Amino acid sequence: MKKKCISCGKIFDAPKATYFKCPECYSGKSPASGGGSEMKNPHGPFQGSKGGGPRSNFSQSDRPGGLPKDLCLDSFFTPDGAIREEVYIKTAKGIAQALAEDTPTVTTASVRRFFESVRAAYDRYLQERSYPKALEGIFRLHPLAKRSQDRGITNAAFTDFIFHYANLTAKDEKNLRGFKELFMSVVCYLKK
Numbered sequence: 001m002k003k004k005c006i007s008c009g010k011i012f013d014a015p016k017a018t019y020f021k022c023p024e025c026y027s028g029k030s031p032a033s034g035g036g037s038e039m040k041n042p043h044g045p046f047q048g049s050k051g052g053g054p055r056s057n058f059s060q061s062d063r064p065g066g067l068p069k070d071l072c073l074d075s076f077f078t079p080d081g082a083i084r085e086e087v088y089i090k091t092a093k094g095i096a097q098a099l100a101e102d103t104p105t106v107t108t109a110s111v112r113r114f115f116e117s118v119r120a121a122y123d124r125y126l127q128e129r130s131y132p133k134a135l136e137g138i139f140r141l142h143p144l145a146k147r148s149q150d151r152g153i154t155n156a157a158f159t160d161f162i163f164h165y166a167n168l169t170a171k172d173e174k175n176l177r178g179f180k181e182l183f184m185s186v187v188c189y190l191k192k
Contacts (some may be wrong), residue, residue: 007121011171066160076178092185102155108190122180138166
């Protein structure tokens, strides 16, 4: 597929939709890349570095593609504290569909492995009543999701799903339960 390099502006054939730099800029041989001084990442300045240095909080809006914005809830709960209906139905079905339609198509087994980590973090929270310890398990998903996408096991929609909802989970203790319930519903709606 034809893409425009984000460093030099040259049109190049990208082997994957997630590549944003031409081979010359990626390898550091292009004058636009500063002779190799730029971060060597074929995906561009996304995921883990923006501007100055590493970030612990990732953002779905850092790059195009992936999970549609309308599937990124800003809250799992209604004003009276109940889990919103769309967590179980509309949003969960939409996320499952987005995961199935993005390439490479994710398998239920791959998604289930990540879900088990979220469930384990929630169980740890219930047993130890330690929200910071539970968040360790949630934030561990960030690099795992990115690495899984880089290896072609999962796709950009799945990485965005993990990043967005892990970040939402970090905002409030009760969101840990919301993320577990949403993730469980997504697994249920996956076709394979």
